Structure formats: C-alpha cells, structure tokens
Amino acid sequence: MKQFNPLLVLAFIVLVLLFVVSLKYHEETRHSALIEQSQKLEKIAQKIVTLKKTWQNSSFQEKKIQNFLKNISAKHIGFTKHASYDFLDLDFNKTTPSASKYILNTLINQNTRILALDVNKINNSSLSIKIRIAK
C-alpha cells in the first residue's frame, strides 16, 4: 500500500514551486545582465568606431591635410616644399607672429596623430614647419 503523506506531497510541490521561482529569478537576473552586457559591448564597439574614424582613418586624414593646405595657401603667402598625408614640410616667407600662431594652431588642431614637430623662426616674418604624422 504505497501512500505518501499529503503534507509531504504539499511540501514537495511547494519545493518545486520554489525551485521554479528561483529558476525564473535566475533567468531574470541573467536577462538583465545580458541586456547590460550587450549595451556595454555596443558602447565599446561604437567608441572604437568613433575613435578609429578620428585617429586611424588615412583617407580622412589626407582630406583634412588637403583642406588645411588649401585653406592656408589661400590666406598666406608662402610655399609648400613637400606634403603628403603623413609628412608636411612647409615654408612661409612673409608671415606675422599672429599668422604663424594661427597656422600652427590650425595644424595641430587637425585630428592627426603627430609623431614629430619641428618649427623654426617663428617671429621674423618667416616660418618653417616640418610635421610627421602617423599613417
């Protein structure tokens, strides 16, 4: 005569209920953790993309340099000895101190990775700049 104590059966069912509830709680926690992780990873990916666009984009960099050269050659008398997207060798014959400062500021404010900078004679109406930037 196999019989189970009804109270034991009730206790077992309550245990099952507790197990199911805890399982659901675990999954809920996992769910929110997964959402949080996904958002975090999305943020990382977007940050990488943005930073790469700014600091590791050679075509973008070339365009910036060209624009810069176009801009300063229109405003200042001088000549360019050599220019490529990773190296600039610029000479200006007739500049004022403020113009020299403007040229330098404009140059360094481009989103390029400056590896080396060489500036000569900034105040006596001539300016020579050599700048090496990362590819």
Place this chain on the structure above:
Amino acid sequence: MFQWLSKQKDHHVVVLDKGGIVYKDIVSLDKKIDVVLLPSFYWFVEKKLPIRFAFQAKEYLPSIFESLTTSAKLSYLAIQKEDIFWLFAYDDQDILKALEKENINISNVKKVYFAQNVFNDVAIDLDNNYSLININGILTRIPSTLAANGKKISQISKNNFNLTKGISLKRYKSFIGESFLYKLIIPIILIILLYVVDTAQLLYVNKNLLQQKNEIFSKYNLPNTTFQNKSILMQLKNTYKIQKNLRNFIETIMSAPYGTHGFITLFKINQKSSVLSIKLAKASDVNIFKNYFKQKLTIGNIKSIVVRNSILTVEFNL
C-alpha cells in the same frame, strides 16, 4: 504471463479479527500481503440507491452511516451488486492500529478487503471461539457456541477468497482536510505551470540575446572577442590621451608671453622630449619665460634650461 503466475504464487493472505490474526498462510509477515478484515472492523449496510454507479454513492454514504456510528473520521466504500449496493464504513486509524499491534508493516500491505465481500461460505469457524455466520446476506461474527459447526477457516483454500474491491488505508492523518489540500495544491500546480511557461519563454529570449551579443562586434567589423576589442579601445584611448596632452603642451608653449620679450627660433617635438629655443629681447627676460613654464606646464617637465648669447634653450621631458 510467467511473471503474473509467479505473482499469484507469492500472493499471501492474512485474516484479521479484533482479537488478532485468525488466518495466515505465511510464518513471517515481512512479505507483501493482502489483509481481510472481519466485521468487527467495519459497518455494513445493504441498500438500494437512486444511482447508477458505485462512485455516485459518495454523497449518500455519510448520512447512511450517521445513525450507526458516532465516529467522525470514517472512510467509505460502495460495491455494486446488481441493483443493490453494499456499503461499508471503516476507521482507517483503527485498522492501522490493529495491524501495528500484530507487527504487520503497513508498507507490506497490498490491499485490505472486507470479509463480507471475501467469503462465500454460509458459516466459518474462526478457531478463536467465534464464527462467521451469513444471516440474511450479512456476514456476522458471533460466538461459536451460538453457531452451527461451520467450515474451519484454516481449511479454506486461499484461492477461494474473493479478493476483489480492496481498499487502501489512509495512513496519514492530516490536520487540514484532504479536499482543502487538493484545493491548495491545484492552484500551486497552476502557478508552477505558469512559471515554467514564463521561464521557458525567458530562456528563449535569453538565448536570442546571447546570440545577438555575440554578433555585436561582427556588425561593426571588429574582432569577435571582448578581450581583443577592449585592448583595441584601450590603445585608441591611449593614443587620444597622448595626442590631447601633446596639443595642450604645444598650446602652452605657443601661448608664452613672447611679444616684446623674444621669439621662437626653434621648437622641436619628438616621441619623448621637446626642445625650445627663444631669442630673448633682453637678458633679464629669461625669468619671465622660466616663471611662465613653471606655472603653466601641466604636461612635461623641464629637463634643462640654458641661456647663451641671448638665446634661451629649454629641454622638456614628455
């Protein structure tokens, strides 16, 4: 089939009276047994009822036995015999106590039967000064002195026992009613089912989320692992920091109070150091530049300062 035969062979019967066991076909009681209860353990009524099936008698039974016994915790059995019903009332705990008294382990009891339904003989001598007599269809236990000589119970073959319509005793007394228990269990089971469905759904959503999470980097054409991407991000952030600091340094150098105090003749920057040469207007102007660099430089520190022929040369560590 052979299994069934061996089961039949293993089948053992014990007949129990209030005074003790009156029949058993085995010596030790540690095997599975069927128990036949004599009338001293139950109340019996033979009745016609306005129902078709035995299970429908459930609602009539308590009121039928109400006048016969005052015991409140009775269980009932109805057996259909053609157009009449055999109705039994019994006290589970009373029977359990008797079994316990005879050292019969309740878990060894397969089923319990009522003598009324088991014995077909008219008179049976129970070998304990009592006999079972069938009086008007009702099996009654009376002293043997009052009964005619019946067949001795030890002489009856157990194969002649009609072991049908047995009952299972309620072993557990519950302080809450059985029906209440069922009422409690059913909603709990429903809640469990709801939770199971909900959890299964959540599991599916989580599985999809996990897949989407793994596809985030490939969406942006980046390496697959978080570790690799974190490393890339760190590298980029580092580049950003270095370049920002470099620009701040250049800006600080370019914003020095040159004007009438001097002008830059040379400004060199490489990876880790920088050299600045300033043509001074007056020798005393050197302090103006020294103080300026000490106050304003937040990035890079002065490595050396040399003044020669009105030219101030400052070396910086970056």
